[in-house]
Amino acid sequence: MQIIDDGNREALKRMLEGDPVLIDVVPARSVMPALRERVLLHSGPPIEWPRMCGPMRGAVAGAIVFEGWAPDLDTAVKMAASGAIAFHPNHHFDAVGPMTGITTQSMPVMVVENRRFGNRAYCTLNEGLGKVMRFGGNDAEVLGRLAWLRDVLGPDLGSAVRAAGGFELKSIVARGLSMGDEMHQRNVACTGLVMRQLAPWLARTSRDSGRLAEALAFIGGNDQFFLNMAMAMGKAIMDPVRGIEGSSVVTAMCRNGTDFGIRVSGTGDTWFVAPVEMPQGLYFAGFSAADANPDMGDSAIVETIGIGGFAMAASPAVAGFVGAGSASSAAIYTRTMGEITVGENPEWTIPALDFQGVPTGIDVRLVVDTGLAPVINTGIAHKQAGVGQVGAGVVRAPMACFTQAVRALARRLNVE
Amino acid sequence: MSALINQVRRAFYMDSVALMRISRSVGALPGVATAALMIGSATNKKLMQDAGLLSDEGAAAGANDLILAVRADDPGTAAAALDEARKLLDKPATSDRNGEEWHPKSLDTALRQLPGANVALISVPGEFAAAEARRALHRQLHVMMFSDNVSIAEEVALKQEAKQRGLLMMGPDCGTAILGGTPLAFANVVPRGEIGIIAASGTGLQEVSCLIARNGKGVSHAIGVGGRDLKAEVGGIMTLMAIDALEADASTAQIVLISKPPEPSVAKLVLDRVAGCGKPFSICFIGADDMHVPANAGLSADLRSTAERALAGRRIASSGAPASAAELASRAGPGRTKVCGLFSGGTMCAEAQVFFRRAGMVVASNAPIPGVGKPAAAPDAHVLLDLGDDAYTVGRPHPMIDPTLRNDMLGGALTDGRTAVILLDVVIGYGAHDDPAGELIAHLPPAKARQAILIASVCGTQEDPQSYSRQVQVLQEGGVVVAPSNAHAAELAIEVARRLA
Numbered sequence: 001m002q003i004i005d006d007g008n009r010e011a012l013k014r015m016l017e018g019d020p021v022l023i024d025v026v027p028a029r030s031v032m033p034a035l036r037e038r039v040l041l042h043s044g045p046p047i048e049w050p051r052m053c054g055p056m057r058g059a060v061a062g063a064i065v066f067e068g069w070a071p072d073l074d075t076a077v078k079m080a081a082s083g084a085i086a087f088h089p090n091h092h093f094d095a096v097g098p099m100t101g102i103t104t105q106s107m108p109v110m111v112v113e114n115r116r117f118g119n120r121a122y123c124t125l126n127e128g129l130g131k132v133m134r135f136g137g138n139d140a141e142v143l144g145r146l147a148w149l150r151d152v153l154g155p156d157l158g159s160a161v162r163a164a165g166g167f168e169l170k171s172i173v174a175r176g177l178s179m180g181d182e183m184h185q186r187n188v189a190c191t192g193l194v195m196r197q198l199a200p201w202l203a204r205t206s207r208d209s210g211r212l213a214e215a216l217a218f219i220g221g222n223d224q225f226f227l228n229m230a231m232a233m234g235k236a237i238m239d240p241v242r243g244i245e246g247s248s249v250v251t252a253m254c255r256n257g258t259d260f261g262i263r264v265s266g267t268g269d270t271w272f273v274a275p276v277e278m279p280q281g282l283y284f285a286g287f288s289a290a291d292a293n294p295d296m297g298d299s300a301i302v303e304t305i306g307i308g309g310f311a312m313a314a315s316p317a318v319a320g321f322v323g324a325g326s327a328s329s330a331a332i333y334t335r336t337m338g339e340i341t342v343g344e345n346p347e348w349t350i351p352a353l354d355f356q357g358v359p360t361g362i363d364v365r366l367v368v369d370t371g372l373a374p375v376i377n378t379g380i381a382h383k384q385a386g387v388g389q390v391g392a393g394v395v396r397a398p399m400a401c402f403t404q405a406v407r408a409l410a411r412r413l414n415v416e
Numbered sequence: 417m418s419a420l421i422n423q424v425r426r427a428f429y430m431d432s433v434a435l436m437r438i439s440r441s442v443g444a445l446p447g448v449a450t451a452a453l454m455i456g457s458a459t460n461k462k463l464m465q466d467a468g469l470l471s472d473e474g475a476a477a478g479a480n481d482l483i484l485a486v487r488a489d490d491p492g493t494a495a496a497a498l499d500e501a502r503k504l505l506d507k508p509a510t511s512d513r514n515g516e517e518w519h520p521k522s523l524d525t526a527l528r529q530l531p532g533a534n535v536a537l538i539s540v541p542g543e544f545a546a547a548e549a550r551r552a553l554h555r556q557l558h559v560m561m562f563s564d565n566v567s568i569a570e571e572v573a574l575k576q577e578a579k580q581r582g583l584l585m586m587g588p589d590c591g592t593a594i595l596g597g598t599p600l601a602f603a604n605v606v607p608r609g610e611i612g613i614i615a616a617s618g619t620g621l622q623e624v625s626c627l628i629a630r631n632g633k634g635v636s637h638a639i640g641v642g643g644r645d646l647k648a649e650v651g652g653i654m655t656l657m658a659i660d661a662l663e664a665d666a667s668t669a670q671i672v673l674i675s676k677p678p679e680p681s682v683a684k685l686v687l688d689r690v691a692g693c694g695k696p697f698s699i700c701f702i703g704a705d706d707m708h709v710p711a712n713a714g715l716s717a718d719l720r721s722t723a724e725r726a727l728a729g730r731r732i733a734s735s736g737a738p739a740s741a742a743e744l745a746s747r748a749g750p751g752r753t754k755v756c757g758l759f760s761g762g763t764m765c766a767e768a769q770v771f772f773r774r775a776g777m778v779v780a781s782n783a784p785i786p787g788v789g790k791p792a793a794a795p796d797a798h799v800l801l802d803l804g805d806d807a808y809t810v811g812r813p814h815p816m817i818d819p820t821l822r823n824d825m826l827g828g829a830l831t832d833g834r835t836a837v838i839l840l841d842v843v844i845g846y847g848a849h850d851d852p853a854g855e856l857i858a859h860l861p862p863a864k865a866r867q868a869i870l871i872a873s874v875c876g877t878q879e880d881p882q883s884y885s886r887q888v889q890v891l892q893e894g895g896v897v898v899a900p901s902n903a904h905a906a907e908l909a910i911e912v913a914r915r916l917a
Contacts, residue, residue: 128459129459130459130462130463221457221458221459282433282436282437282439282440283436283440284436284452284463284467285439285450285451285452285454285463285464285467285469285485286450286452286463286466286467286468286469287467317431317433317434318433320431320433320434320436320437321433321436324516325433325434325437326515326516327515328515328516328517328518329515329516331515331518332516332518335518335520336518336521338525339520339521339522339524339525366522369522370521370522371521372521372522
């Protein structure tokens with residue numbers, strides 16, 4: 001249909017024209033006025049406490065204690081269960097968060113501005129690996145690290161980023177793709193590239209060398225540090241693509257550990273929701289699939305812009321989480337995603353695919369038509385609150401989200 | 417009490433996903449509780465500590481060292497598992513040079529990969545086939561539809577749409593075609609030549625094109641139209657279009673038309689069109705020998721005569737001395753008199769019936785031609801079975817792909833005290849089994865232990881992947897009599913049966 005083709009052409013154009021720049025790191029409440037006391041943002045489509053999975057509940061309880069709304073985890077759980085906390089999706093406040101994706105008022109968030117369209121998107125700082133709040137961790141060590149991020153790293157990064165006048169993210173991703181990152185499971189190269197640009201500005205703005213060393217060691221010791229930047233970048237790129245009449249391009253994919261939700265450009269801000277699926281993957285020592293929580297997090301925003309699972313060919317090692325783990329099987333993931341997307345990104349190319357651009361702009365019609373669900377690279381959380389990450393792997397978006405979206409778009413265009 | 421071993425490899429790095437894969441393999445060994453291979457970073461050591469996998473040795477490892485850790489039922493098992501871990505770690509990467517190949521899942525992607533494509537071969541379950549065919553037609557692609565279980569109403573609609581677009585809609589249930597020298601689905605490697613073929617039958621097309629090839633001529637194009645094209649509902653839409661196409665094709669000097677006997681109204685349509693065509697025709701409406709055909713056409717009741725007519729009257733014969741029916745009859749076990757035909761090709765079975773009927777033999781088939789009954793109605797008849805019939809293929813591949821069913825039935829026929837002759841077709845070429853003759857022989861008792869004679873023909877060419885001569889040789893060495901065509905095989909079986917009657 002002409003209106004759909006036109007809409008999708010416009011959607012792809014806006015995606016490719018996006019110019020995301022990291023411009024600041026600030027406390028969440030300063031840029032999201034809705035984040036008051038006892039307001040908590042989570043990953044995925046809307047969900048209330050009774051339906052939240054174990055790690056999400058663990059993270060919620062931890063965040064309540066972290067914000068000082070309750071003295072301990074038990075009280076926090078009671079408070080959440082009593083309805084005293086207002087829950088909202090990050091996506092409703094221009095934000096995204098990995099895994100449990102908890103964002104509360106005092107947490108530092110990165111501010112990414114899309115300079116082409118003027119919109120801004122937010123994401124918290126990556127906490128590192130192991131026992132962390134995004135995987136449901138909530139003990140003293142987890143909350144202590146969050147306090148350090150709030151009191152030390154956040155403000156220092158903010159000063160450095162402001163002093164530098166911002167960091168353009170698109171070119172970092174382009175280089176990362178040629179260095180083996182797909183920006184979801186693997187952010188080693190991009191983290192290093194950011195660190196190279198950031199380090200001199202941190203040094204210039206830091207008040208003491210001990211703090212500086214701590215900041216650099218934290219970033220340098222966290223291979224996934226760039227993930228949250230990639231996510232804010234993804235949100236900043238996709239938001240201007242929302243609401244294009246007729247467009248069947250997906251503008252967000254996200255999961256809350258219970259439900260998977262997508263939004264489609266031509267159907268406004270409606271969430272199309274279906275139960276999340278279980279990732280396939282590899283587990284850390286002492287854990288198995290029996291411990292795993294189903295798919296979770298706003299991080300699938302990176303697949304929405306064509307990286308992560310869609311750029312698997314750039315990062316063959318990541319394909320090792322499932323199947324043969326060969327470079328050729330990694331390439332198959334990317335080529336297959338090319339069958340459900342409206343175009344390629346000429347700036348984000350993959351050397352191993354003869355510099356083919358990453359598949360860009362998921363078309364819900366093509367997903368339903370081919371039966372090929374988007375592939376998402378993901379971490380795996382323990383299903384119980386408080387344990388943390390137990391593995392990583394690959395998961396598919398549930399087909400039911402896309403069939404609902406196609407029907408809704410058809411209704412809207414009166415072609416049902 | 418379980419045993420824990422740590423070993424540290426200094427200054428060693430390997431990608432964490434690769435290490436996790438090795439950990440999983442080692443952890444799955446019998447007697448091993450858990451295993452982990454991890455770089456000794458603080459985070460990793462914490463994980464290993466929590467999993468009860470870190471000993472003092474591992475704890476002393478640095479961020480550039482690899483820790484190998486195993487917890488097992490006893491120290492011996494742990495040490496053996498550690499050995500296995502070391503082996504996996506040091507194993508050179510083996511990779512298939514070609515790796516996994518990507519195949520497009522959708523028609524549009526395939527067309528982007530191969531922009532000049534003009535034919536789509538559709539082989540999906542019947543309920544989806546019409547939608548896929550329509551999709552292909554809308555992209556101006558000719559369609560060959562291998563799928564069956566498509567309704568006749570859908571077939572008519574698709575063929576009408578194809579006709580409007582000037583495209584061929586070959587099928588549904590079209591098993592064979594050769595377009596411009598390219599074999600599609602079940603087809604043989606046949607040299608290009610001046611003979612064009614239009615066929616509503618898969619093995620009929622294969623047999624005639626192979627007889628033509630083995631006797632020195634070639635095929636311009638072979639167009640399948642599907643088994644129902646000459647039914648009244650469809651009205652020969654594609655047969656007529658195929659005649660148009662071959663008439664217009666400069667490389668085609670003469671045309672062969674093969675089908676079951678059409679309904680009279682359709683026969684008239686087609687024969688009128690033949691009469692209006694400037695090229696000579698050899699027509700085979702299997703079993704029909706009393707139909708009036710136009711002056712530019714000759715009618716044959718069987719496939720061999722059709723091929724011979726296309727070969728300008730050349731007789732197809734055995735290259736060596738023909739087998740002696742008398743000698744063969746003497747090999748049959750006492751009291752054995754009946755022929756049992758086990759055919760993988762439906763038209764092969766029909767052609768054999770034509771010869772039995774013509775010879776006045778009492779014959780029955782699960783797929784009877786006019787004048788022949790079903791086996792249940794004629795318990796003393798010779799029985800010729802089409803094993804490609806739907807009743808035999810539910811839930812299993814066609815016998816041309818998977819010979820298991822026929823080989824099983826062969827065993828039954830040999831032990832049946834009435835069977836004197838087993839009549840077979842061995843179809844090779846693309847799509848068929850890699851070595852049907854070898855499979856057949858492997859399932860037979862030694863020749864001396866057999867109480868029945870096996871007579872077969874091979875449908876294929878020397879250039880086929882399985883090689884005609886190789887298949888013939890394997891059959892002959894296995895004590896199977898090989899006739900130069902399906903028709904010859906049927907005639908020989910009849911001769912033997914007559915001597916035993």
